[in-house]
Amino acid sequence: MSVDPNEPRVVTAGFNARVYAAVQRVPHGRVATYGDVATILGSPRVARHVGWALAALDSDRHGDVPWHRIINGRGRISFKGDTVRGARQRMLLEAEGVVFDERDRVDLERLRWDWPEAD
DNA sequence: TCCATGACGGCCT
DNA sequence: AAGGCCGCCATGG
Numbered sequence: 001m002s003v004d005p006n007e008p009r010v011v012t013a014g015f016n017a018r019v020y021a022a023v024q025r026v027p028h029g030r031v032a033t034y035g036d037v038a039t040i041l042g043s044p045r046v047a048r049h050v051g052w053a054l055a056a057l058d059s060d061r062h063g064d065v066p067w068h069r070i071i072n073g074r075g076r077i078s079f080k081g082d083t084v085r086g087a088r089q090r091m092l093l094e095a096e097g098v099v100f101d102e103r104d105r106v107d108l109e110r111l112r113w114d115w116p117e118a119d
Numbered sequence: 120t121c122c123a124t125g126a127c128g129g130c131c132t
Numbered sequence: 133a134a135g136g137c138c139g140c141c142a143t144g145g
Binding site: 054089 | 126128
């Protein structure tokens with residue numbers, strides 16, 4: 001569980017908090033990919049960890065961190081075996097007006113959110 | 120320490 | 133277009 005502060009890591013101790021901060025900036029009705037978030041945080045290779053951070057998000061924060069707006073690079077909702085979360089995520093997105101095509105994909109070209117350069 | 124496992128992504132079939 | 137492989141990085145057994 002402990003992390004040696006002397007050992008250089010791509011994913012640092014405050015990683016999760018940084019993920020949440022970035023996700024909070026994705027506006028209603030828009031989406032972003034795990035890779036996008038990772039890139040914004042300066043580490044394009046840790047897309048998997050972004051998903052990991054969101055999985056660790058406490059349910060009490062689901063209200064202020066729009067975790068459902070984060071999907072995979074193919075425009076689909078990601079899930080291995082958790083179909084329950086997947087269904088809820090889709091429901092939340094559709095409630096914001098996000099449309100899924102017959103292949104269960106959203107139009108990334110149109111809905112993908114790219115963070116403004118300045119915070 | 121080695122090995123399997125992920126809310127991923129890019130490339131190749 | 134869809135699916136399989138493999139590379140990434142940190143975790144947990």
